[in-house]
Every structure is written in structure tokens, then in C-alpha cells.
Amino acid sequence: MAYTITSQCISCNRCLSTCPTNAIKVTDGKHWIDSTLCTNCVGSAYSVPQCVAGCPTFDGCIPQPNDYWESWFITYNRLVGKLTKKQDYWERWFDTYSQKFAGVLQSQRDHNLTLTSTPAN
Ligand code: SF4
Ligand code: SF4
CATH class of the missing domain: 1.20.5 (Single alpha-helices involved in coiled-coils or other helix-helix interfaces)
Structure with a gap:
């Protein structure tokens, strides 16, 4: 499962320099993650995905869901996290x-x- 950039992105460009695999690209001012390059930061020196860790928005960078229920839980957890301010x-x-x-x-x-x-x- 790769990560993806959502509409919450404010184009601060922070993740461009923090991603260890250069998976984050910009096309027409829109940030996106090349899933063929994203390793979820597994195998890097970091224990958490750097695009998530450095993103100033709450959910600019999120895991890319593989199926319906995965997507449902990710959305649900994000909303609960937003409401409770606790991830x-x-x-x-x-x-x-x-x-x-x-x-x-x-x-x-x-x-x-x-x-x-x-x-x-
Ligand atoms: S999870 Fe890691 S490798 Fe993947 S886009 Fe984010 S920073 Fe880059
Ligand atoms: S760090 Fe977050 S807000 Fe900044 S460009 Fe990356 S995804 Fe967008």
C-alpha cells in the first residue's frame, strides 16, 4: 500500500525534500505520489512515513486504500481523529x-x- 496526497494539500513542498525515495512529484502545481517509487518508508532510516510526519496539514498525506473497507476505515479514522484531535x-x-x-x-x-x-x- 502506497501513500497518496489528498485535496487537503496546501502545496508547501515540504514532502518533496523529506521523501527518501523521491516518490513525490508535482504536475501542474498538483502534488502526487508515484506508487512505483513509494516504499511506505519501509527499509529507510525512518520509522514513520516522512510525507505524513512532515505534512503541516492533518491529512494531506494518507495511505492509499486497496479496497472498499480499507478506504472506509481510513476515512473513518481520519474523521474521528479530526473530531477528537487525536490520531x-x-x-x-x-x-x-x-x-x-x-x-x-x-x-x-x-x-x-x-x-x-x-x-x-
Ligand atoms: S511513504 Fe515514504 S516513500 Fe512513500 S511517498 Fe511518503 S515519504 Fe515517500
Ligand atoms: S507536505 Fe503536505 S501540504 Fe506540503 S506539499 Fe506535501 S502533502 Fe502537500
């Missing part, structure tokens, strides 16, 4: 939920232990 919305949601769930499980275990260790009258 890691689902990770945070999952962390919070799993912590709460672990807490409930622990208190149930404690409760069961108390019941089994209390002598019957």
Missing part, C-alpha cells in the same frame, strides 16, 4: 477499555475469594 483514538480507546475491563475482572476475583474464604455460619 491514536482507537489505541487510546482500547487501552482505556482494557484497563477498565481488567479492573472489573480483578474486583470480581477479589469478591469471589472473599466469599470462598469466609467461613459459613
Whole structure:
């Protein structure tokens, strides 16, 4: 999956110099990514896609979806991220939920232990 440039691009040209494979091109003032050159920054010295990391807009550079559901989730996550101003919305949601769930499980275990260790009258 390559990355793509959206209509949110403000043509700041930052990604032109940050892309390690020179995959970002400009045609008639419009920026686009040559998918045959984009490596998703995998195998480069960077751990995150540089076009995304350096883009001053929230979603000027996004992963190019392969199919309908991938596209749906990318759009959904972008919108949720925009609304909540958090790009890691689902990770945070999952962390919070799993912590709460672990807490409930622990208190149930404690409760069961108390019941089994209390002598019957
Ligand atoms: S993901 Fe990396 S290789 Fe691909 S266009 Fe962005 S900066 Fe270039
Ligand atoms: S860094 Fe973002 S806004 Fe700037 S040219 Fe690239 S995609 Fe467009």
C-alpha cells in the first residue's frame, strides 16, 4: 500500500525534500505520489512515513486504500481523529477499555475469594 496526497494539500513542498525515495512529484502545481517509487518508508532510516510526519496539514498525506473497507476505515479514522484531535483514538480507546475491563475482572476475583474464604455460619 502506497501513500497518496489528498485535496487537503496546501502545496508547501515540504514532502518533496523529506521523501527518501523521491516518490513525490508535482504536475501542474498538483502534488502526487508515484506508487512505483513509494516504499511506505519501509527499509529507510525512518520509522514513520516522512510525507505524513512532515505534512503541516492533518491529512494531506494518507495511505492509499486497496479496497472498499480499507478506504472506509481510513476515512473513518481520519474523521474521528479530526473530531477528537487525536490520531491514536482507537489505541487510546482500547487501552482505556482494557484497563477498565481488567479492573472489573480483578474486583470480581477479589469478591469471589472473599466469599470462598469466609467461613459459613
Ligand atoms: S511513504 Fe515514504 S516513500 Fe512513500 S511517498 Fe511518503 S515519504 Fe515517500
Ligand atoms: S507536505 Fe503536505 S501540504 Fe506540503 S506539499 Fe506535501 S502533502 Fe502537500
